[in-house]
Amino acid sequence: MIDTKGSKILIVDDEKRNRVLLRKLMEEEGYQVEEASSGSLALAQTSMFSPDLVLLDAMMPEMDGFEVATQLKSNDKTEGIPVIMVTALDDQASREKGLSRGIEEFITKPIKANEIQIRVRNLLRLKIANDILKNHNHLLDEKVKARTQRLKASFEESIFLLMRASEYRDDETGAHVKRISHYCRRLAEMLGMNKIFCDTLFLASSMHDIGKIGIPDSVLLKPGGFEPGEWEIMKSHTTIGAEILKTSEHSSSYIKMGKKVALCHHEKWDGSGYPNGLKGKEIPLSARIMGLCDVYDALRSERPYKKAFDHKKAVGIIEHGDEKIKSGHFDPAVKEKFVANHEVFNEIFETYKS
Structure with missing residues (x-):
């Protein structure tokens, strides 16, 4: 089984209490965690932190989660980062909008601790496996390259x-x-x-x-x-x-x-x-x-x-x-x-x- 401990998670939410809760749940799984309180900060943090997965709030002022996802998925350097949208929106139109922007998963508030931990773990495993399979075709960051060499x-x-x-x-x-x-x-x-x-x-x-x-x-x-x-x-x-x-x-x-x-x-x-x-x-x-x-x-x-x-x-x-x-x-x-x-x-x- 692929080990996901040590993976980097970026939490994006304008509400501090939501970020505190998500940080606690992610650190329980052994992940490195960074936070961003807005969409613009999220994009800047992604560039500096190079997360393995983003937990993204949908409803934020100035730049909402859908726009953040659009920019992440349109950038060659960040398009492979899985995004889980954490949202109070549960209508079909919002889900279709998110899928069209490249969002991989949706979790509806209020958050269920076990559910979000399992979904994060599964997406991280999929990302690690995909990174290994694509190592001949893409320039990988040093962490993924080292993991690939150990596997080889x-x-x-x-x-x-x-x-x-x-x-x-x-x-x-x-x-x-x-x-x-x-x-x-x-x-x-x-x-x-x-x-x-x-x-x-x-x-x-x-x-x-x-x-x-x-x-x-x-x-x-x-x-x-x-x-x-x-x-x-x-x-x-x-x-x-x-x-x-x-x-x-x-x-x-x-x-x-x-x-x-x-x-x-x-x-x-x-x-x-x-x-x-x-x-x-x-x-x-x-x-x-x-x-x-x-x-x-x-x-x-x-x-x-x-x-x-x-x-x-x-x-x-x-x-x-x-x-x-x-x-x-x-x-x-x-x-x-x-x-x-x-x-x-x-x-x-x-x-x-x-």
């Missing part, structure tokens, strides 16, 4: 912990997940992809082997080669992963890209990969980047069926191929950037070795 950091940490759990049986340090994320982001940057793509791939790539959760230990940890039936089971981690990350139109961009990466990171440029034998640009770019990075890390790492190779040998295999890995497995443009900047990948491997 928490989301990233959760993803990495879950992926580390999925890798734990065959990579007890979880270092593979960290390296893959850094490889993929750097390679995407080298290919000229924008920051949103690169940052999304940083998280999405960590989900590439989530489908291993569904592979029995007898297959996953088997030293040496697989029998044909075992190999089919092992290959199914791609489709299992895509099923786990099944998306909807409301899914995050990280999960949507994660599904593509999980399903397609073993597809090959020449069409010899699995599970669907995709070829060339039929393979999503995120998966083409991930596929090369996964091969590099696998070559550098010890596995039940192989010893670790040094950086030079791993790069040579990716560039020229060997008895198992063919040069044609990789998108030529992706491979070219990797080879030209190969030392970057060695640095990442050494940095996140364990």
Whole structure:
């Protein structure tokens, strides 16, 4: 549940006793409170105080609450601040007038303490959620920006912990997940992809082997080669992963890209990969980047069926191929950037070795 404590409330009313009552109710909820005794003062206070919500009286001399709301909602800097009109007016025409000015809620006097506290809390939660969703499109104040960063950091940490759990049986340090994320982001940057793509791939790539959760230990940890039936089971981690990350139109961009990466990171440029034998640009770019990075890390790492190779040998295999890995497995443009900047990948491997 979103915590609203510490949010800033501006109370606007020409009657002091009303302001005193509303201040008491808001401070009981842990909010910071400022007051304004007129419409003009309310607009000035909004500029200085940057409230998260305004409690606004309708009937005031000089500038009434409807005019205050009109000016707040017509200003780009204040249009997102929710307004609750506290009024003795209860006729339909007044409500329609208020709604047309952008007012979110109405509370009729005399005030019921529990009702106004609940409505304020719910509107604040909605504002905080909307601010987070719009953080890529709007310049946020420092408080909201800090809250967004904490949420993003928490989301990233959760993803990495879950992926580390999925890798734990065959990579007890979880270092593979960290390296893959850094490889993929750097390679995407080298290919000229924008920051949103690169940052999304940083998280999405960590989900590439989530489908291993569904592979029995007898297959996953088997030293040496697989029998044909075992190999089919092992290959199914791609489709299992895509099923786990099944998306909807409301899914995050990280999960949507994660599904593509999980399903397609073993597809090959020449069409010899699995599970669907995709070829060339039929393979999503995120998966083409991930596929090369996964091969590099696998070559550098010890596995039940192989010893670790040094950086030079791993790069040579990716560039020229060997008895198992063919040069044609990789998108030529992706491979070219990797080879030209190969030392970057060695640095990442050494940095996140364990």
